[in-house]
Amino acid sequence: MTRVTADVSFLRDYNQALVMAVGRTARTFERSTVVEATGLTPQAVSKVIARLTANGLIRPAGVRRPGIGKPAVVYELVPDSRYAIGAHVARRTLRLVLVDLAGAVHHSAVSPLPGDFTPEHLLDALSVGIDSMAGIGDLRSRLTGLGIGMIGPLDHANGLVRDAHGLRHWHDVPLREIAEKHLNLPVHLDKDVTAGITAEAWRHGATFGDAALIMVESGIGGGFWLSGAAHRGAHTNAGEFGHTVVDLTGPLCVCGRHGCLEIVHHRAAEAGDIAHAARVLAVGVVNLLQTLDLAHVLLAGADLLRHPQTYLAAVTEAVGADARRADWLSTRVALSSLGADVIAAGAAMQVLDQHYGIPELAPI
Amino acid sequence: MTRVTADVSFLRDYNQALVMAVGRTARTFERSTVVEATGLTPQAVSKVIARLTANGLIRPAGVRRPGIGKPAVVYELVPDSRYAIGAHVARRTLRLVLVDLAGAVHHSAVSPLPGDFTPEHLLDALSVGIDSMAGIGDLRSRLTGLGIGMIGPLDHANGLVRDAHGLRHWHDVPLREIAEKHLNLPVHLDKDVTAGITAEAWRHGATFGDAALIMVESGIGGGFWLSGAAHRGAHTNAGEFGHTVVDLTGPLCVCGRHGCLEIVHHRAAEAGDIAHAARVLAVGVVNLLQTLDLAHVLLAGADLLRHPQTYLAAVTEAVGADARRADWLSTRVALSSLGADVIAAGAAMQVLDQHYGIPELAPI
DNA sequence: AAAAATTTAGCAACAGCGTTGCGTAATAGG
DNA sequence: CCTATTACGCAACGCTGTTGCTAAATTTTT
Numbered sequence: 001m002t003r004v005t006a007d008v009s010f011l012r013d014y015n016q017a018l019v020m021a022v023g024r025t026a027r028t029f030e031r032s033t034v035v036e037a038t039g040l041t042p043q044a045v046s047k048v049i050a051r052l053t054a055n056g057l058i059r060p061a062g063v064r065r066p067g068i069g070k071p072a073v074v075y076e077l078v079p080d081s082r083y084a085i086g087a088h089v090a091r092r093t094l095r096l097v098l099v100d101l102a103g104a105v106h107h108s109a110v111s112p113l114p115g116d117f118t119p120e121h122l123l124d125a126l127s128v129g130i131d132s133m134a135g136i137g138d139l140r141s142r143l144t145g146l147g148i149g150m151i152g153p154l155d156h157a158n159g160l161v162r163d164a165h166g167l168r169h170w171h172d173v174p175l176r177e178i179a180e181k182h183l184n185l186p187v188h189l190d191k192d193v194t195a196g197i198t199a200e201a202w203r204h205g206a207t208f209g210d211a212a213l214i215m216v217e218s219g220i221g222g223g224f225w226l227s228g229a230a231h232r233g234a235h236t237n238a239g240e241f242g243h244t245v246v247d248l249t250g251p252l253c254v255c256g257r258h259g260c261l262e263i264v265h266h267r268a269a270e271a272g273d274i275a276h277a278a279r280v281l282a283v284g285v286v287n288l289l290q291t292l293d294l295a296h297v298l299l300a301g302a303d304l305l306r307h308p309q310t311y312l313a314a315v316t317e318a319v320g321a322d323a324r325r326a327d328w329l330s331t332r333v334a335l336s337s338l339g340a341d342v343i344a345a346g347a348a349m350q351v352l353d354q355h356y357g358i359p360e361l362a363p364i
Numbered sequence: 365m366t367r368v369t370a371d372v373s374f375l376r377d378y379n380q381a382l383v384m385a386v387g388r389t390a391r392t393f394e395r396s397t398v399v400e401a402t403g404l405t406p407q408a409v410s411k412v413i414a415r416l417t418a419n420g421l422i423r424p425a426g427v428r429r430p431g432i433g434k435p436a437v438v439y440e441l442v443p444d445s446r447y448a449i450g451a452h453v454a455r456r457t458l459r460l461v462l463v464d465l466a467g468a469v470h471h472s473a474v475s476p477l478p479g480d481f482t483p484e485h486l487l488d489a490l491s492v493g494i495d496s497m498a499g500i501g502d503l504r505s506r507l508t509g510l511g512i513g514m515i516g517p518l519d520h521a522n523g524l525v526r527d528a529h530g531l532r533h534w535h536d537v538p539l540r541e542i543a544e545k546h547l548n549l550p551v552h553l554d555k556d557v558t559a560g561i562t563a564e565a566w567r568h569g570a571t572f573g574d575a576a577l578i579m580v581e582s583g584i585g586g587g588f589w590l591s592g593a594a595h596r597g598a599h600t601n602a603g604e605f606g607h608t609v610v611d612l613t614g615p616l617c618v619c620g621r622h623g624c625l626e627i628v629h630h631r632a633a634e635a636g637d638i639a640h641a642a643r644v645l646a647v648g649v650v651n652l653l654q655t656l657d658l659a660h661v662l663l664a665g666a667d668l669l670r671h672p673q674t675y676l677a678a679v680t681e682a683v684g685a686d687a688r689r690a691d692w693l694s695t696r697v698a699l700s701s702l703g704a705d706v707i708a709a710g711a712a713m714q715v716l717d718q719h720y721g722i723p724e725l726a727p728i
Numbered sequence: 729a730a731a732a733a734t735t736t737a738g739c740a741a742c743a744g745c746g747t748t749g750c751g752t753a754a755t756a757g758g
Numbered sequence: 759c760c761t762a763t764t765a766c767g768c769a770a771c772g773c774t775g776t777t778g779c780t781a782a783a784t785t786t787t788t
Contacts, residue, residue, distance in 0.1 A: 233657020293597020433735025
């Protein structure tokens with residue numbers, strides 16, 4: 001949720017989101033935990049906790065006896081109090097996942113999409129899939145919305161698919177609007193990699209620092225989490241990481257430039273030299289670190305996950321071996337914890353994040 | 365100014381900063397202008413304007429007669445109500461500038477620093493320079509502080525110079541602390557390129573989008589402005605843009621990798637082929653656009669400014685020629701409007717920004 | 729010349745937020 | 759049973775932006 005001016009309702013939402021962030025990060029928590037983490041006064045935390053409890057988002061979960069004194073009430077998030085559905089729209093498949101308030105993936109389903117599918121095809125597939133998932137235990141009333149992660153270019157702010165690369169029928173499609181009408185649910189549209197990094201950030205909790213999610217699938221993309229929020233760029237087009245030049249004299253890429261990371265990597269992988277391909281990717285990752293100084297790098301994508309250890313080793317080594325990196329310049333490299341679900345799950349979490357995440361104040 | 369929790373004083377500061385942003389962006393403004401830009405109620409704007417007027421930050425500047433009805437009071441920023449001094453600490457020189465609240469540079473002075481200068485050398489030079497500048501018209505009482513832009517690596521949050529590259533006496537120097545004590549002024553320490561981009565953002569006003577400042581001096585660095593704030597990365601080390609590999613089989617760089625943008629560019633420039641050097645830089649800039657999707661690219665740095673038109677033309681052409689860039693994917697390329705003063709001026713504006721810019725809420 | 733319409737400005741009361749002061753509840757130890 | 763300690767929350771408070779309404783200043787209409 002973004003807005004320009006700050007009023008008291010912003011205070012409420014913001015501080016409430018802080019408490020929710022603590023609850024999502026820690027399995028259980030008590031009032032003093034929140035006080036320590038946020039700097040709010042105990043009294044303020046009590047008010048927020050009372051509100052969240054009344055809304056069913058958190059609940060008491062026993063007491064902790066601190067030795068001497070009155071026992072502290074322990075609270076926990078109620079994971080099944082809210083759900084969101086996430087969709088990963090790829091060129092040939094639709095993946096749907098059901099995610100709860102804690103960020104856990106409950107169901108995952110993949111269905112094929114016809115070649116050159118139209119918006120109508122997609123809406124029908126979404127409708128069927130959502131009805132099937134929401135039917136489980138009558139979740140409909142606890143469903144906060146649908147998140148869609150899709151290949152770009154698209155316009156996140158207006159929910160518009162500008163020109164999905166490689167899909168004939170997807171030029172200037174107001175997907176959010178027509179999907180909301182067709183499905184009768186709030187819909188959030190975003191680029192696939194941006195959805196993916198949101199999943200990692202949401203699951204890692206409030207203390208997650210600047211990070212990138214590197215996706216190696218049909219192409220190579222990067223999703224970025226900077227200063228506590230997804231970075232989308234000026235036109236929702238950030239993340240075309242595969243089209244950065246790493247070899248000035250390299251082969252011609254589809255994008256018209258020579259020696260893009262994507263084409264160089266692809267050639268190596270095609271030749272069967274996965275280790276070399278992984279090292280090429282690692283060069284690109286270190287480029288990102290030099291530019292953006294990230295605390296986390298997460299690896300995902302179908303092509304990468306076919307050789308997870310090879311890629312993980314190559315990137316970890318390249319990051320560690322970088323001669324200029326001092327001990328304080330630490331970056332954690334890991335495989336995405338969500339595997340093939342990361343995009344769809346992230347799309348779902350973007351919906352949850354809009355409701356229960358830290359609100360942002362939009363620039364003028 | 366950053367804080368974790370949001371309270372009513374945050375509301376005040378935030379909305380006040382919005383009004384100041386309007387005042388800085390437009391030469392003159394009235395109540396209705398602010399209402400339109402921010403969404404605040406007229407009454408709320410009146411209160412803020414009254415407070416700012418009482419503090420001397422803005423003042424009435426006539427009336428506008430809207431045809432029918434009571435004339436609207438026109439306000440303007442009072443540029444000389446507040447000043448800050450900015451310092452650009454380079455390997456051999458210290459540049460000091462005096463900047464007013466509107467972001468205008470009033471005085472600029474360069475003094476040499478001894479080879480392998482020590483913290484004491486710097487403090488003395490700063491002391492002399494500041495006394496000289498603050499003496500002009502007795503600005504001392506209106507001086508909000510000193511900003512220092514310096515080569516890294518450094519720790520912005522703690523005001524610590526970790527290991528200024530190429531300076532022997534600069535390992536783990538708590539520069540902010542000792543400078544504040546020695547100069548009796550609030551001090552803000554940041555990386556040079558980060559200070560530079562702050563200058564551009566501050567001068568362009570509130571509507572400035574995601575942007576990068578490309579500095580070509582002894583090395584190549586990049587300062588980033590993302591989502592309305594400077595991007596520093598996880599360890600204040602973002603911006604080592606010169607050490608991104610653009611030529612996998614290129615020459616060995618001082619950083620230990622092959623074909624860094626910096627060394628490839630340097631070789632071309634050394635050979636006298638500035639046009640080629642500029643094209644190499646342009647490849648790096650387009651890499652940034654693919655990754656971050658920026659609205660503005662600004663060019664600066666002594667080496668670049670020796671051939672400004674060559675570089676501007678090469679980067680503009682590369683950005684425009686990129687085949688995948690549609691018409692809606694516009695990026696403005698320009699030379700920095702501040703020339704050689706950009707780092708020092710930006711360091712000063714960081715101090716002003718702390719007091720009168722949009723406050724941020726720090727992550728937990 | 730007087731009345732009406734229009735636009736701007738601001739006083740006063742209000743709701744809602746986090747904070748502060750302080751009383752109460754619950755426990756362990758003496 | 760008393761005391762120290764810890765956790766909790768009611769009530770009053772100060773501050774914010776908002777809302778309702780009145781006043782002021784100007785042009786247009788009568």
